[in-house]
Amino acid sequence: MRERDTTSGTRDSGLGTRDDDARFVSAGVDADLHAADAESGVPLSSDGSPESRVPSPESRLRFTGRVDSLGAEDRRRLTDRSTSSDDAVRARTAEIVQRVRRDGDAALVALARELDRATLPSIEVPREEWRAALEGMDAGLRRAMERTIRNISTVHAAFRPKATEVEPERGIVVGRRPDPLKRVGVYAPGGRAAYPSSVFMGVVPARVAGVEQIVLCSPPSEDGLPSSVVLAAAALAEVDRVFALGGAGAIAAMAYGTATVPRVDRIVGPGNAYVAEAKLQVAGVCAIDSPAGPSELLVLADHTADPALVAREMIAQAEHDPMTAVVCVAIGDETAEQVTAALTEQVPDAERRAIVERALAGQGGVLVAQTYDEAVAFANEYAPEHLLLTIGEPEISMVLARLRNAGTVFLGETSSVAYGDYMTGANHVLPTGGLARSYSGLSTLDFVRWTTYQRVSPRAADRLAYDVGRLADAEGLPGHAAAARAWLKPKHAHMKRHALNSAAKRIRNAEPSVERGAESVEDNS
Ligand SMILES: NC(=O)c1ccc[n+]([C@@H]2O[C@H](COP(=O)([O-])OP(=O)(O)OC[C@H]3O[C@@H](n4cnc5c(N)ncnc54)[C@H](O)[C@@H]3O)[C@@H](O)[C@H]2O)c1
Numbered sequence: 001m002r003e004r005d006t007t008s009g010t011r012d013s014g015l016g017t018r019d020d021d022a023r024f025v026s027a028g029v030d031a032d033l034h035a036a037d038a039e040s041g042v043p044l045s046s047d048g049s050p051e052s053r054v055p056s057p058e059s060r061l062r063f064t065g066r067v068d069s070l071g072a073e074d075r076r077r078l079t080d081r082s083t084s085s086d087d088a089v090r091a092r093t094a095e096i097v098q099r100v101r102r103d104g105d106a107a108l109v110a111l112a113r114e115l116d117r118a119t120l121p122s123i124e125v126p127r128e129e130w131r132a133a134l135e136g137m138d139a140g141l142r143r144a145m146e147r148t149i150r151n152i153s154t155v156h157a158a159f160r161p162k163a164t165e166v167e168p169e170r171g172i173v174v175g176r177r178p179d180p181l182k183r184v185g186v187y188a189p190g191g192r193a194a195y196p197s198s199v200f201m202g203v204v205p206a207r208v209a210g211v212e213q214i215v216l217c218s219p220p221s222e223d224g225l226p227s228s229v230v231l232a233a234a235a236l237a238e239v240d241r242v243f244a245l246g247g248a249g250a251i252a253a254m255a256y257g258t259a260t261v262p263r264v265d266r267i268v269g270p271g272n273a274y275v276a277e278a279k280l281q282v283a284g285v286c287a288i289d290s291p292a293g294p295s296e297l298l299v300l301a302d303h304t305a306d307p308a309l310v311a312r313e314m315i316a317q318a319e320h321d322p323m324t325a326v327v328c329v330a331i332g333d334e335t336a337e338q339v340t341a342a343l344t345e346q347v348p349d350a351e352r353r354a355i356v357e358r359a360l361a362g363q364g365g366v367l368v369a370q371t372y373d374e375a376v377a378f379a380n381e382y383a384p385e386h387l388l389l390t391i392g393e394p395e396i397s398m399v400l401a402r403l404r405n406a407g408t409v410f411l412g413e414t415s416s417v418a419y420g421d422y423m424t425g426a427n428h429v430l431p432t433g434g435l436a437r438s439y440s441g442l443s444t445l446d447f448v449r450w451t452t453y454q455r456v457s458p459r460a461a462d463r464l465a466y467d468v469g470r471l472a473d474a475e476g477l478p479g480h481a482a483a484a485r486a487w488l489k490p491k492h493a494h495m496k497r498h499a500l501n502s503a504a505k506r507i508r509n510a511e512p513s514v515e516r517g518a519e520s521v522e523d524n525s
């Protein structure tokens with residue numbers, strides 16, 4: 001099955017919604033994902049065809065039942081979601097990364113043909129194309145985009161890293177200064193949907209942080225250009241260069257550089273499993289933000305939750321990708337039954353039903369916790385990208401306080417995840433695959449590196465000399481000890497002479513240093 005609409009070969013005007021894009025998918029991805037579905041053992045639909053009505057999503061949910069009776073294998077599948085744990089994704093990604101590293105631009109052109117069915121007129125998209133896309137864009141959509149840019153800018157400016165100086169002892173100053181990166185690469189996905197919102201999530205914080213040059217990669221449609229809305233977003237966000245490149249190839253190009261694509265200092269942005277895995281694989285040569293792969297949502301719902309709303313939120317995130325993970329942990333059996341019933345009702349009418357069903361069958365679930373404590377413990381173990389709390393007061397505040405491992409938390413029913421995806425100003429580029437326990441969402445912090453500096457006054461140097469010398473002696477590093485003791489004041493000159501002589505002797509004889517139990521120095525300053 002291919003989800004690419006055969007009518008979608010023509011480029012959108014960027015004026016309206018991209019329903020066609022809903023069916024965009026690369027042939028290879030589809031094949032791989034089918035393999036994953038087959039492995040899960042869960043049928044995609046009752047007669048195997050995507051068009052058939054689904055009698056009950058309960059049978060389509062990969063995980064049901066009580067949290068405390070999950071078997072070891074289910075628990076592993078729920079929590080071990082990293083792309084690196086998927087051998088097929090890891091191997092395929094490595095092959096693409098190697099190809100780009102070896103063959104540069106030639107590999108990029110070939111990959112666009114193989115994976116995106118695109119013939120690239122050029123790898124770089126000329127500026128006139130993005131300008132034209134912006135000029136042709138609907139005024140209402142442009143206003144919405146400008147509002148998003150404003151809100152992202154406000155939030156990220158407030159969280160901008162600041163320089164700090166501290167004096168741990170008199171005369172010792174240690175400082176830290178955030179220096180903007182010179183060139184960063186932003187990835188905006190474009191396989192099964194177009195993501196202008198991801199352009200803003202990457203580019204606006206980079207600008208706020210003061211990055212000098214921002215390049216953007218987004219997959220080409222068949223005509224060799226990224227989606228018009230993505231190009232318009234690039235123009236609006238004032239990107240410096242745009243490349244019509246998708247998937248792992250784009251990530252490898254930005255990490256290693258090719259004749260056309262410049263090597264960047266950090267790669268940020270979300271994408272499918274191949275994109276997330278490629279970022280992890282190039283992390284040894286180029287910094288990344290986080291493995292922001294297939295979307296995830298965990299909902300904790302108690303008896304106050306509206307089951308229809310919970311189902312709607314789950315379907316919304318499930319429509320991204322068949323590899324999306326959406327799970328509800330209901331506190332109490334009745335809530336779980338109601339959420340399951342709401343899914344039964346809503347899934348058949350989902351516009352992107354085929355994707356939603358595959359996501360629910362692969363990594364979807366409605367589970368039951370007996371208590372809030374049990375639900376929180378599960379959430380911290382699951383470490384979702386998005387965590388929605390549809391829980392009443394006062395429990396919601398207590399639950400929030402105890403959460404540690406979520407990319408971002410949505411508080412209460414009106415805080416739809418969709419608002420965060422597009423417009424609250426928080427960043428939607430967030431860690432997935434269970435790695436929200438280790439990484440944070442994209443922020444201005446990702447666009448700086450810290451320079452620390454330290455100054456020691458002459459008096460402080462005298463005060464440090466003895467103890468630093470002792471530590472250096474203990475490590476068997478007499479040169480260090482000598483450097484430290486060189487600043488002992490004349491009143492301690494005998495110690496200085498002794499230290500310098502013994503250091504010189506040790507260096508000459510290349511002996512290991514032995515701590516000598518020297519007398520202590522009084523600090524009179
Ligand atoms: N975690 C986050 O912060 C976040 C935010 C937004 C979106 N997302 C996720 O981004 C993803 C977008 O995925 P998408 O597919 O729509 O667009 P995408 O741009 O990520 O992927 C499309 C690219 O995948 C590559 N590809 C296709 N078939 C392949 C194959 N068989 N082998 C290797 N590479 C192949 C192609 O190069 C293609 O250009 C979704 O999973 C969505 O959930 C995540």
Ligand SMILES: N[C@H](CO)Cc1c[nH]c[nH+]1
Nearest residue numbers: 197198295296385421428
């Ligand atoms: N939910 C995605 C993050 O997982 C972000 C997004 C962009 N557009 C729609 N949604």
Ligand SMILES: [Zn+2]
Nearest residue numbers: 295316317421
């Ligand atoms: Zn979303």
